[in-house]
Amino acid sequence: MLDANMTQQLETYLANIREPIELVPSLGDGDKSRELGELLEEIAALSDKITLADAVDDARKPSFLIRRTGTDIAVRFAGIPMGHEFTSLVLALLHVGGHPSKAAEDLIEQVKGIEGDFEFETYFSLSCQNCPDVVQALNLMAVLNPNIRHTAIDGALFKDEVEAREIMSVPQIFLNGEPFAQGRMELEQIVARIDDNAGARAAEKLAEKDPFDVLIVGGGPAGATAAVYAARKGIRTGVLAERFGGQVLDTMAIENFPSVQETEGPKLAAQLEAHVRQYDVDIMNLHTAEKLTPAEREGDFHSVELKNGATLNARTVILTTGARWRHMNVPGEEEYKNKGVAYCPHCDGPFYKGKRVAVIGGGNSGVEAAIDLAGIVAHVTLIEYDSQLRADAVLQRKLGSLKNVKVITSALTTQVNGDGSKVTGLTYKDRNHGTSHDVELEGVFVQIGLVPNTEWLKGAVALTERGEIEIDDRGETSQPGIFAAGDATTEPYKQIVVAMGAGSNAALSAFDYLIRLPSEELQAA
Template identity: 65%
Template structure:
């Protein structure tokens, strides 16, 4: 099942194993069980430290397998065949069960080991979901380090009955002790903050005790990372506080216009950014959300945790988020048929009828992707024509299971209380109201800046963007801004990085003059 190159790479990785690994496979006579066994037999054949046992057990998900050490107390399982984006999760789990140290701080390892209680996690994923592996890998690590934690990755494409029984319509979907715990991308720090009671107050106390910075950057996306690198290289005390390092780029799949890199994926680019940032003396404070900016001789950034950070200058790089339709039913059915990531959630709608709202590049790309999975796609655009690039429009028009509706104003999204069952729109030309019977709605109508916490502080445009000058200076001296959160046009990764560098240089110039 594995090609020669992958086997060679895995053999090199497995040379690092310090402990024996026991794989127990739960199988039946199905093709999926045979496929899973082929994978596990390939893996077991690469190292004398890995053993494989087959079992038939009606009480276990089939096909699935567990990883443990001889005499160990690790409850870590994969239900399905972890290929695609999840193959890395499998390799990391094997290494960690085999005793290879994880790439997290000793402080985090100690926090995990000290967790008290029983935590039985289940994560439903799709193999095409690029947001799922981070969740799977974080929960796998918890299971490896703490016997009170168990985790199973469940491929929704294999266990569709369970997906339907739990009304799962977006991935990753995380359950803790049988109850819904979270949905969407979650980092290890976010998960720990949820289950480690008292962690938030401890963190707030530590953060508030930090000395003032010369430059404090709010936001950890491309703009924030570039700004931090530029200020750190100037030798000034620099900090980054971010709700999620990487920002919206973490949710971006294909990137093909980042100059000098022919193609990459959002998570890979963010990993490279994080590595670059951490090569400098930059204080990175992740999983922290800004609540207010208080101008003064020393600027204050107040966080939702209650912590207060101080700095001589501030660069705001909080980016943007998916714009919502704000129609009845959207919030009620989010995660129950209303989705924003076609790459992640598309496989859950295999063979079903869906709609995509938005005729720009993101909307048309989403419709093209979904057309290869779902039964039928209806694309709705408010304007009288699509706004996507001509090459994308041509591709979309060639697909037999796509209907394009222009001059269509979405009015509401309907459901049966459990999941979406349709939507209604008005034909803006005739004024006639129509209904579409469908199971999913993917919303792709652009971005809204993350500036709610700044209203009444800095000047904002009518669209909520921060007004900046050519140097990134805002209406408050010493407060700069960069990236998608500002009035700068063309919201692109590469322009955000340039804006971050520019704001950093403007900030340094402000520091030396004042």
């Protein structure tokens, strides 16, 4: 199961185990059980602190328990955690084995203090880049608190459960047998959901912060770059983000970033955060801004009100709130979201193996999604509103070589059809002839561009009709001392490298603005 490189890396990591652990398998007669048994034997052979226990008869086969010997500290995997989940396996071995987590100490103490009884189950896909964050967070919580238990389940191996629970997207979390959450979540988010007092404590902590010289709202590539450039100028810098990394976290393959031939979004996001944390930057993650109030006169503080009730003040503000996937806004889309309507082909594609799906959108994202899905599903129908595809020529050539893909142009999707519990098809209108057509299928992947996250800025800074923040060549908005960068702005090219350049431009402009303020205002800052 493990190649030479993985074996060497794993052996190095397992040297950090402090407490003896045991691997307790539950195996059946199939090939996957045999593979899991081989994997567990290989792992146990790499450390004298790991013992392979006798198999037990658990309801899920193949599965295994990682348990600290002589205790109830344990986590369970149902399936074989390779692919994107291999890191989750390594961390589970280390944390159950007593190696300390890198999570913030106050957050660890918060998890330890949670009262109640929590039985979590997470369904994941080995190709899902969003799933490991959820699996790793809940595994850590199970290690830290005896009231919390967690099983991570590979949906591809337990199809009966997936169908019975009508799971069509991952990660999907159940708590005590009931749906809890769907989609990427970090440790802080999960803790906040089950700790009733978390929001109030966070608001109180934020309200105590001194004003910033520059407050960056948004933690994607533009925000991270702005933070680095601002911090290097020696000014008090803060980053407020709903999730550090932004939409990059939902991006699988990145192949156009100069000097890096190929990487993945979550990996790039982690590198960006690590770079920012090298400097004296106050990162306030998992917080939502609700209102921006510009300063009444130049040099005074701008204020940003948060959803939790706290208010942050800053001499300058850089808005890097990014964008989110655009929805079709047609009947049936919201009703069947996560029940056949999806937005992440990498995460949810495996659930449609052997089925018929549609991809809405003929730009790069849509064509890339169709290419990826064609290798998994029975058939892909790509529907494009324009009279021709807008994707790069190299992608169109690849798409044209696939026999199980049909392209329909000049088509407007008008409705997603379903039977009340799942998608059964869609209806589109032929824009050339005005006729309507039905397509029978089981999944619809929407890839039609982005919507800027700027609704909360209406009335504070000038926005275009599309909701983009209007900026000049210095990144300054209509309000002095308020700057913006990245996908939320009028910058025409929504690319990672462009956003980074814009972030540095905005940070340098903010610094230039600060040093030109009257000296008494700088001293007051």
